[in-house]
Amino acid sequence: MSDEPETPAPAAPPLAPAEQRAPQIVIEFQGVSKEVIAQVWSQLKTGPQLEGAAYVLGRSLVDHPHWFPFFEAIGVFEGDHVAYPGDVDPFLHVNLHFLIGLQVLNEAPAEARAFYLAREARGDLPHEIIHVMMEAFQRHILWTALHGDPGGQIDMDAYADTLRALKPLKRDLVWQRLGAAGAPRLHPEADEAF
Secondary structure (H helix, E strand, O other): OOOOOOOOOOOOOOOOOHHHOOOOOOOOOOOOOHHHHHHHHHHHHHOOOOOHHHHHHHHHHHOOHHHHHHHHOOOOOOOOOOOOHHHOOHHHHHHHHHHHHHHHHHOOOHHHHHHHHHHHHOOOOHHHHHHHHHHHHHHHHHHHHHHOOOOOOOOHHHHHHHHHHHOOOOHHHHHHHOOOOOOOOOOHHHHOOO
16 A cells, blocks of 8 residues: 555546537448358358349459458457458448449349449449449438438439439549549558558
């Protein structure tokens, strides 16, 4: 026991008033579990040919060869403190690919498949087409979070209108309309060491 008086822990800084704090938006995303990803990954390597939604998920995995080590080790990378190269969570990213791929597969909205096929006919690569659609869809998600009704229902007609407006544009102009200077490198994190 020490004779020195205990020093109190430093007080936490006071919180800024609500009107001075940055607004916080939480978007819940219902994707496929890592268990399902692991199952499809295994089927890709050893099983029968994938069909339907499993094919879409498998294609989403195969389009990201720089993440194959993560898919091989699903279950090892758990918890809140996992750092991924480029700070891109491969499982969330693949789920976004899967979501957009299901829009194309199921024609929900119908413009999703029309957009995909039209861009592919123009010579755009399938992976990039999905990224364009992801960017457009994420913008509609954010708009809904900021301005939509409390139920958070995305205006799929507005999203379809966006795809319709982007469909005839040249590749670089599509990306410019989405806020980029031109077509970006889709996965710069692929150059980072694991």
